[in-house]
Amino acid sequence: MIDDDENLPNRSEGISGYHKIDRYNPELIQNLSTHYEGVLSQIGEDPTREGLLKTPERVAKALLYLTHGYDLDARQILNSAMFKEEYSQMVVVKDIEVYSMCEHHMLPFFGKAHVAYIPNGHVVGLSKIPRVVDVFARRLQVQERLTNEIRDCIQDTLQPLGVGVVIECRHLCMSMRGVQKQNSVTTTSAFTGEFLEDKTRTEFLNLIAAKLS
Numbered sequence: 001m002i003d004d005d006e007n008l009p010n011r012s013e014g015i016s017g018y019h020k021i022d023r024y025n026p027e028l029i030q031n032l033s034t035h036y037e038g039v040l041s042q043i044g045e046d047p048t049r050e051g052l053l054k055t056p057e058r059v060a061k062a063l064l065y066l067t068h069g070y071d072l073d074a075r076q077i078l079n080s081a082m083f084k085e086e087y088s089q090m091v092v093v094k095d096i097e098v099y100s101m102c103e104h105h106m107l108p109f110f111g112k113a114h115v116a117y118i119p120n121g122h123v124v125g126l127s128k129i130p131r132v133v134d135v136f137a138r139r140l141q142v143q144e145r146l147t148n149e150i151r152d153c154i155q156d157t158l159q160p161l162g163v164g165v166v167i168e169c170r171h172l173c174m175s176m177r178g179v180q181k182q183n184s185v186t187t188t189s190a191f192t193g194e195f196l197e198d199k200t201r202t203e204f205l206n207l208i209a210a211k212l213s
């Protein structure tokens with residue numbers, strides 16, 4: 001995983017080797033930096049003062065990191081780690097960290113995703129579920145679409161008996177501006193197959209509400 005944004009422009013092997021990242025090239029960073037320099041001037045700042053000298057470049061690299069999901073293929077990630085298994089009970093991965101950016105304000109929204117599926121002959125490596133969440137979250141998003149994209153990706157690829165996705169996020173565009181409802185959390189959900197049945201959906205919702213003791 002990329003954890004040091006200062007190194008991004010020099011990476012050529014891509015994130016975890018899944019996909020080459022052509023977007024982190026010096027020319028792109030330079031172009032974006034020029035735009036951000038203009039933005040600084042427009043808001044009344046002096047882009048030549050010491051504290052801001054490297055800011056346009058840092059913001060450019062940060063933005064590319066925050067949107068690196070465009071370079072990744074979630075279906076390919078799942079396909080690479082699917083295997084036959086007769087297990088047919090619900091598999092739940094809960095409390096997956098979500099960091100995304102709303103497409104209306106380009107401000108962060110963040111929280112947790114809970115994902116479940118009921119295998120139909122195939123399971124997937126557990127670590128791939130959070131990766132799928134990340135691939136779709138690291139783009140400009142709305143929470144509703146993010147929820148559906150995760151559901152559809154797992155449904156189409158793994159073809160399980162059902163998928164359930166619940167996402168709970170705080171949106172900085174709500175808490176930092178406008179209505180300033182500081183503590184409000186937005187919850188979205190999407191289901192397929194057996195999760196459309198009350199009994200299965202309730203079991204899933206109970207499991208994600210339960211605390212490990």
Ligand SMILES: [Zn+2]
Pocket residue numbers: 102103104105106107171173174
């Ligand atoms: Zn927004």
